[in-house]
Amino acid sequence: MAQRVKRGPDSKGRFGPYGGQYVPETVMYALAELEMSYRKLKKDKSFLAELRGYLSDYVGRPSPLYFAERFTAYLKGPKVYFKREDLNHTGAHKINNTVGQILLAKHMGKKRIIAETGAGQHGLATATVCARFGMECIIYMGAVDIKRQASNVEKMKLLGAKVVTVESGSKTLKDATSQAMRDWVTNIRSTFYIIGSVVGPHPYPMLVRDFQSIIGKETKRQCQKKFRRLPDAIIACVGGGSNAIGIFDSFINEKSVKLIGVEAAGHGLNSGQHAATLSKGKPGVLHGSYSYLVYDNDGQIILPHSISAGLDYPGVGPEHSALSDTGQVKYFSATDKQALAAFELVSKLEGIIPALETSHALAYLIAHKKEFKARQNVVVCLSGRGDKDMPIFFEKEKA
Amino acid sequence: MNRIRTYLNQIKKQKLLIPFITAGYPDSSTTLNLIKAAIDSGCDMIEIGFPFSDPLADGAEVQFSSYHALKNGMTLARTLRIAEQVRKTSDVPLILMGYYNPVLSYGENQFMKDATAAGVDGLIIPDLPVSEASDYMRNAIKHDISTIFLAAPTTDKNSLKQIDKSCSDFVYAVTVTGVTGGGKVFGRDTDNYLKELGQALNKKFVAGFGISSPETARRFCKYSDGVVIGSKLISLIRSAKSKSQGVRDAARFLSSVRRAI
């Protein structure tokens, strides 16, 4: 029986033992300032009304809960519903968070925005809100990701963002995040750092979760309307873990709902080339928090691998680490190959091209369909659309 | 007694010159030569950097040296072997500096124990602020390791008091908001900041991050008890024709700073 832990973070920014603020001293004051502003605004009716307004009229919320009839028929398993975050403005869940954070930045009087991005979806969502609010925008992105997610790079540029290529280390999300943090340390007084997932130092894992929790709130309502009860299971992909925590949030204390997070197994869990942090990592410190992490015997971070840029990260949000330890959420993984197959299958069956990140969640369900009964209802968080991944798919198909 | 404490008790007005040297860059034997040359050039203490794959408080130079050190197979355990070698021939206070994950991975208590045995006197972990360091400080006291925390221009009064209290012997003041590395232009605000810091702190403090000339070192030593110089040394080694020339260039530079402060 899974333990039920009190929802974090505690007063020290911890989810159980995980989280905290492992950052250079220079940044500490900015974290305190951010937490204070957030705690105040969170209770401010006009701020919340403003946020709701943008979520409905600009993002297009609520996003539908869609019954995937042909996918369900194909699986011959449970009834499958997609929570359509791909239909949000800019095509992924990421914008729920960037709208929230840009409003925070505005209220805090910050004019310069920075962000890291892997798949480019968070970079795009940040560039979008920066255009909308007339703020300077600098996006850090690894050289490998700039190549594999080129369409998003073009969009960010069109929106007026400066995209900085990161050539160090992995040339992917890990080093883009390090470089964004270096910028932040340097320009700390003028700059607001919009972190793209439930990672980083406290209060980021909390506030990104809160901004993404709209996904779960809507899902709960929509399930009642569609099938008059709670879903039996919810499946989401986990990179840093923001779409997953966003949809899980309303269900964490619902014992009847099985919560499943799916990480990227890359070439396989035992290949040494994966990004399956919770399956294969151990607790450590990177990018400001204590959480599961993939590193070697000397404490050096091991370069992750995933075909999906948004999951290609060696860490995971601290709340997921806590939820994994207590067993409240079960974490599994899907390989590059399984994700590509799911990408194609769902495109052909439903006329919905899912992001490669999302395809990992779909791949889990395909592989584990026998574990569900026909009368059960399963919700998959369709975290984003896959247009950005078309070149990768066709390149793989040629090879 | 801890060598840092002994040393600080001995010297009166002398300003501290502390070089930062990455273990394993350009290679282990050059690291040892560099440390010897630094001692001969009049450095008071030596800061040895143990490399990390993701040095997020560091600029281009330390990123470069860390990357190469790791490629050369440098580890935290091997960094302790370097300290041991230095200790065979010198009583110079030795400080290790590096990120928290290698220390966590080694085991905090075991690491402090082995570090003391290897002759290490102090420790700087730039991604471990005082508020996260209670276990760390307990272990450090147990093994007589001097804890050195960073203070920044953005640190508020209360936090500064905590930092002052939590540093065993001296505080490390970051000159500007930013990462390590050369090419920084220091305005009057840095002078003002360091001057105020001197008045606010009970402990001694050294200034570091981006100090790359004897003039700047002298300027900051008007307020501080010394300076740390790191990235500049890496640049000198990187641009030298040979490793031995790099050691000579670094030594000459450190001597010029010694004369200036």
Ligand SMILES: Cc1ncc(COP(=O)(O)O)c(C=O)c1O
């Ligand atoms: C569509 C999509 N889903 C999922 C992710 C993974 O992030 P997270 O785990 O924070 O939801 C990304 C990240 O880029 C993404 O673009």
